[in-house]
Amino acid sequence: xxxxxxVSRCCLVAALLIPGTALAQGARLQLDHLNKxxxxxxxxxxxxxxxxxxxxxxxxxxxxxxxxxxxxLLDGITGIYVKSFEFDAxxxxxxxxxxxxxxxxxxxxxxxxVSVREKRELTEIYFWREKDTSGGLVVxxxxxxxxxxVNIVGRVDLASLGALGPMIPNLPGALNxxxxx
Amino acid sequence: MSLEHExxxxxxxxxxxxxxxxxxxxxIRAGETARMPIVRSRWSRWSRASLPLAASLMLAFGGSYYxxxxxxxxxxxxxxxxxxxxxxxxLALQIASEKISAAQAKVEEITRHDPTNPR
Amino acid sequence: MLTAVTSPRxxxxxxxxxxxxxxxxxxxxxxxxxxxxxxMVFGLAYHFLQSRAQAEELAQDVFxxxxxxxxxxxxxxxxxxxxxRVTSNRCIDCVRSSQRRRELPIDGLxxxxxxxxxxxxxxxxxxxxxxxxxxxxxxLVVTLRFQEDLDLSEIASVLDMPVNTVKSHLRRSxxxxxxxxxxxxxxxxx
Numbered sequence: 292x293x294x295x296x297x298v299s300r301c302c303l304v305a306a307l308l309i310p311g312t313a314l315a316q317g318a319r320l321q322l323d324h325l326n327k328x329x330x331x332x333x334x335x336x337x338x339x340x341x342x343x344x345x346x347x348x349x350x351x352x353x354x355x356x357x358x359x360x361x362x363x364l365l366d367g368i369t370g371i372y373v374k375s376f377e378f379d380a381x382x383x384x385x386x387x388x389x390x391x392x393x394x395x396x397x398x399x400x401x402x403x404x405v406s407v408r409e410k411r412e413l414t415e416i417y418f419w420r421e422k423d424t425s426g427g428l429v430v431x432x433x434x435x436x437x438x439x440x441v442n443i444v445g446r447v448d449l450a451s452l453g454a455l456g457p458m459i460p461n462l463p464g465a466l467n468x469x470x471x472x
Numbered sequence: 473m474s475l476e477h478e479x480x481x482x483x484x485x486x487x488x489x490x491x492x493x494x495x496x497x498x499x500i501r502a503g504e505t506a507r508m509p510i511v512r513s514r515w516s517r518w519s520r521a522s523l524p525l526a527a528s529l530m531l532a533f534g535g536s537y538y539x540x541x542x543x544x545x546x547x548x549x550x551x552x553x554x555x556x557x558x559x560x561x562x563l564a565l566q567i568a569s570e571k572i573s574a575a576q577a578k579v580e581e582i583t584r585h586d587p588t589n590p591r
Numbered sequence: 592m593l594t595a596v597t598s599p600r601x602x603x604x605x606x607x608x609x610x611x612x613x614x615x616x617x618x619x620x621x622x623x624x625x626x627x628x629x630x631m632v633f634g635l636a637y638h639f640l641q642s643r644a645q646a647e648e649l650a651q652d653v654f655x656x657x658x659x660x661x662x663x664x665x666x667x668x669x670x671x672x673x674x675x676r677v678t679s680n681r682c683i684d685c686v687r688s689s690q691r692r693r694e695l696p697i698d699g700l701x702x703x704x705x706x707x708x709x710x711x712x713x714x715x716x717x718x719x720x721x722x723x724x725x726x727x728x729x730x731l732v733v734t735l736r737f738q739e740d741l742d743l744s745e746i747a748s749v750l751d752m753p754v755n756t757v758k759s760h761l762r763r764s765x766x767x768x769x770x771x772x773x774x775x776x777x778x779x780x781x
Contacts (some may be wrong), residue, residue: 296480338564340557364565370525373564407578413577439570442714452565453572475769479737482718484694485634488647492633496654497618506656566726570763577770589697 318427318444320395325374325386325440331383332376340371360451367446368456375439381411384438389413392440396429407430411435418449428452606667614661617674621661625654628671630740632678638734639682641723649685675739675749676760679731686727714777725764728752732760 331336338350339423349365376384396403396417405416412434419427430441443452592628599636604612604620606627612620632653656677657664664670722733728750735746745763747754 334759336563336567336759338560340561340564344557345561347554348561350552351558361562361565365561371561371564371568373567375567405575405579407575407582409578414571414578416572416575428568430568430571430575432574439567439571441564441571443568449572452569453576475765475772476737478714478718478779479722479733479768482715482720482738483634483638483734483737485738486637487630488633488650489643492629492647492650492658493622496625496651497622499651500618500621504655506652506659513708534652566763570766 317398317421317444319370320372320392320429320440320442322372322374322392322440322442324391325376325384325438326440328376328384328388331378333379334375334377336373338371338373342369345369345371364430364448364451367448368443370442370444372442372444373440375437377437379436381435383436384433388438389433392429392431401429406416414448605770606670610661610664610667612663612668613658619690621658624670628674629654632670632674634738635675635678635680635731635734638738639727639730640685641719645685649681651679660707662772672749675735676751677749679725679735682731683727717772717777718768719773721768722764725767729760733764736761 329337341355344364345368346366349362380386393415400419400421401417402420403415403417405414407414413431414433415429415431417429417431419429426446428441428443428447430439432441604623606624608721609623609627611622613624629650633646633650636649636653637643640646642648653674657670657674660673664673677780721729725733731750733747735741735749741749743754743757747757763779769781772779
């Protein structure tokens with residue numbers, strides 16, 4: 292089966308260059324319906340960080356060249372919500388699990404800037420923009436053995452976020468997974 | 473050769489410069505101690521064996537010592553909570569970054585190879 | 592008739608025996624313990640810090656700490672665990688206390704003590720540099736996995752970290768390393 296791809300490259304380039312604008316609570320998605328997947332997952336990451344937790348986190352990160360990028364990113368963000376599940380076998384989640392998310396980002400204010408579909412993998416990035424209100428971002432990554440949803444509320448610099456990678460400075464001490472039992 | 477094999481070779485154990493053991497022993501003879509606090513091994517039986525001693529010490533130094541320790545513990549717990557919050561945030565940003573850069577890479581690869589895709 | 596009687600060679604003391612002797616204050620026994628484990632401790636520190644000088648300082652500190660805590664080490668097997676854990680913690684403390692910029696080990700490339708022992712020294716150095724760019728926890732996971740050949744649960748024990756976190760660090764790090772290596776013309780399949 293030839294890969295089907297839809298690429299809105301212009302939108303992606305524009306999104307990378309233009310920092311997200313301000314936004315309302317509409318940028319926050321409801322992700323709780325995915326909680327049931329934790330039982331089947333071999334690895335679960337569940338992070339729900341609101342504005343006060345982000346403020347604590349930013350305060351905890353000592354100022355320095357290594358953490359400067361992180362501080363700049365966190366400056367405009369008011370919420371970070373991540374649900375990521377890794378499974379031993381395919382078909383652990385259904386299309387409808389993903390559709391519930393996609394329905395929420397098909398509403399007003401949301402625009403899809405990336406959609407890549409290859410065989411059984413789907414990656415989509417959505418941006419929230421509204422005049423004079425904070426922005427928001429959603430990443431949907433649906434692979435055979437993994438489902439990850441990232442929802443960031445607030446002003447997001449997509450280029451800076453994408454450039455962080457795993458090479459970003461970490462916190463001292465062992466990093467405990469934000470995992471639900 | 474797999475990456476794992478190359479990593480094993482690149483990250484193999486390394487001998488320190490010659491005379492390392494002598495330098496360590498010299499420091500011990502000179503009375504030097506480790507500079508940073510020790511993280512007690514979880515296999516240690518210190519906590520179980522020394523509980524009666526700890527209780528006696530607490531009584532000996534009175535209530536103020538106890539209160540001080542309680543405050544220290546509360547501060548440590550608060551710090552641990554804050555640290556955990558920060559870890560969660562860093563982890564979330566790591567995941568977001570990974571997915572976004574993977575998507576960017578896919579877009580670039582597809583656009584490079586498929587001339588029908590809009591630029 | 593002459594008979595030759597040779598006394599059996601005294602076998603080298605076992606790890607547990609050395610530990611017991613060191614606990615009683617035997618300097619030679621402690622020095623033997625240092626020699627036995629120095630490559631592991633120094634190696635972990637070097638691969639994390641990418642500086643011979645800092646790695647030696649850290650390794651010395653670990654053994655000083657060991658000398659102060661011999662009574663808490665229960666067996667030769669526990670000693671290995673203890674050394675890995677304390678070295679890992681010291682590495683993380685280094686990052687925390689100094690917030691240092693990572694410097695490439697120019698001296699390490701010339702020093703025979705750390706001369707790579709394989710066919711492509713440039714690749715090895717590249718790998719070490721890329722590993723040093725990982726986040727501290729990921730760096731420790733990768734180093735413990737490939738220097739010490741520990742499995743995920745052993746790494747999780749040493750670092751006091753959930754197994755799935757270790758797995759996640761390892762997977763993400765390997766993906767990142769493959770990507771970075773591919774950018775430089777070294778392609779490895781996953």
